[in-house]
Amino acid sequence: MALVLHAGRTNKNALKVLLVAEYCEVDIELVKNFQMGVSNKTPEFLKMNPLGKVPVLETPDGPIFESNAIARYVARLNADNPIYGTSLIEYAHIEQWIDFATTEIDPNICQWFYPRAGYSLYNPQAEEDAIKLLKRALGALNTHLETNTYLVGHGITLADIIMICNLYLGFIRLMTKSFTSEFPHVERYFWTMVNQPNFCKVMGNVEQTESVHPLQSQISTQSKLKEPLKEPKKEAKKQSINSMIEDSEPFNGEALLDVKCFK
Incomplete structure (x- = not known):
């Protein structure tokens, strides 16, 4: 099969x-x-x-x-591909960065995003702590990438793929340019990777968010504010005893952000 x-x-x-x-x-x-x-x-x-x-x-x-x-x-499945390294030390370093991406990057981005998207309870202190830990991790990653194009060796490995996918949610939903500019080597690394042909084929065009994803409560408030409104009834000109009083047409509210779960 x-x-x-x-x-x-x-x-x-x-x-x-x-x-x-x-x-x-x-x-x-x-x-x-x-x-x-x-x-x-x-x-x-x-x-x-x-x-x-x-x-x-x-x-x-x-x-x-x-x-x-x-x-x-x-x-x-393809033993001839060097994506998993070409030596024992490279293999170990690939596993090292996979663990780093999984334990230091991914959980803090998720802790920041999921409550805002309404998938878990929002706690301002928990969000602040997650952002602090994320910045700490990005700082370490930035230092490594200051002298390295890739995480391991001189080409794309499994570590890069997992790291980029874990950073992806942050870049498209949370981390604005003003946030990521503190980590210029991470920025360079991310955009270099997502513009590679294979990444483009799978991920399509990736664009950085211009604002932090709003809280679900903020989205609900905006939705209520944008519900179709009706103007006060106005008396039509009295042309005859059958003169009509009409409501104006409601305006169309803007479509709300389509929030997708990345679990």
Whole structure:
């Protein structure tokens, strides 16, 4: 059977797998019409991952869940590709930066984003702490990238793919130019990576957010303010006893931001 990935195409963790597949020339079929909150709650999906989390990769030998494990599996399918390093020390450094991206970058971006998007309870102090820890991690990453184009060696590895996918949510939802300008080498690194042909093919055009994603409560308030309004009734000119009093046409409110879950 073909390798089948269960996830939405915009899921940042699915992007890891699809990018590795591009670099390793591995064919992966993205399941059609995947709907978060529906497709991952079916009995068939829960047999593959009892927690209902995405992505899940179906393989001839059985399903695999957890995005980093899936990415590692796909990377090893093509032994001739140096994406996983060419020596034991390179392999160790790749694993080092995968852990760094997973424990220092990703959780702090998620702790910042998910409460604002309404997926968990918003706590201002928790957000402040997450931003502080994220800046600490970005500072360390910035120092490393001051003298390195890539995380390991002289080419793109699995570490770069996972790092960029974990930074992706921050760049498109939270980290404005004024925020990331404190980390110029991280900026250079991110835009260099996402403009590589394989990244463009999988991720499309990536644009940095111009503002921090608003709180869900702010979105709700804006929505109420933009509900169609009616002008006060005005008395029409008295031309006859059948003169009519009409309401003006309501204006059209702007579409609210389409918030997508990247879990």
